[in-house]
Amino acid sequence: MQCVILAGGRGERLRPLTDSLPKPMLPFGGKPLLEYHLSLLKRHGITDVVICGHYLFDSIKNHFGNGGAFGVKISYVHEEKPLGTGGAVKNAAGEIKEDFILLSGDVATNLDITALAGFHKEKNALATLVLRKTDHPEDSDTVQIDGQSRVTNFFFKDEKIKKGNLGNTGLFAFKKSILDRIPETPCNMEKDVVAGLIHDFPVYGYVSGDYIKDMGTFERYEKVRKDIESGALTWE
Numbered sequence: 001m002q003c004v005i006l007a008g009g010r011g012e013r014l015r016p017l018t019d020s021l022p023k024p025m026l027p028f029g030g031k032p033l034l035e036y037h038l039s040l041l042k043r044h045g046i047t048d049v050v051i052c053g054h055y056l057f058d059s060i061k062n063h064f065g066n067g068g069a070f071g072v073k074i075s076y077v078h079e080e081k082p083l084g085t086g087g088a089v090k091n092a093a094g095e096i097k098e099d100f101i102l103l104s105g106d107v108a109t110n111l112d113i114t115a116l117a118g119f120h121k122e123k124n125a126l127a128t129l130v131l132r133k134t135d136h137p138e139d140s141d142t143v144q145i146d147g148q149s150r151v152t153n154f155f156f157k158d159e160k161i162k163k164g165n166l167g168n169t170g171l172f173a174f175k176k177s178i179l180d181r182i183p184e185t186p187c188n189m190e191k192d193v194v195a196g197l198i199h200d201f202p203v204y205g206y207v208s209g210d211y212i213k214d215m216g217t218f219e220r221y222e223k224v225r226k227d228i229e230s231g232a233l234t235w236e
Helices: 032-044 057-064 083-093 113-122 176-181 190-196 218-228
Strands: 004-008 048-053 073-076 100-104 107-109 127-133 142-145 149-154 167-172 201-207 212-214
Touching: 004 032, 004 083, 004 107, 004 176, 032 048, 032 057, 032 107, 048 057, 048 083, 048 176, 057 073, 083 176, 083 190, 100 113, 107 167, 107 218, 113 167, 113 201, 127 142, 142 201, 149 190, 167 201, 167 212, 190 212, 212 218
Parallel strands: 004 048, 004 100, 048 073, 127 201
Antiparallel strands: 100 167, 107 212, 127 167, 142 149, 142 167
């Protein structure tokens, strides 16, 4: 499988840290978060990586180059303007040659990618959503699955009536054919693509107990930093 990493957000809530660096390049233990992503992928046997970016994208390209120094091969896809998560993947279609993992560059995780890929292939899924139990479903996108782990309902955080405590993490495994289902316009992968497929296509939920935390705010950034320093988050 390949991996597509979304690294285009401006990180407004993390300013001034993101005035000169995109979120995925913020440092932890002397290395940018994106470098940990590449180490994780390599450890799970994925070395073909596509990075999609917009804001301060050259800082990512200059640091990682073609990926050789990090044991991977990197292709870069620039967005002239922000396209949303779905639009960014569609924009990268020319670099996507096979089924792929989708990671968010601002999510710190030690996700067991081998297990996710195995689940995805076993289910013959078009899309597999990485889910986790959440203790704050009221401000999360939540998903319901049946006894075979197939997704039956998708509830977005702005909906008044929601069910379940399985939160969507924004991490996925996809068949390459998902590209045919993404519109040629800026769009959100969950709301505009995946949610509309659950009743007609094999869309499954993979429930993970691995560390998965976005760092979109100062509080979350500090939590990730402390977890790395304390050893609560490791990639071993």
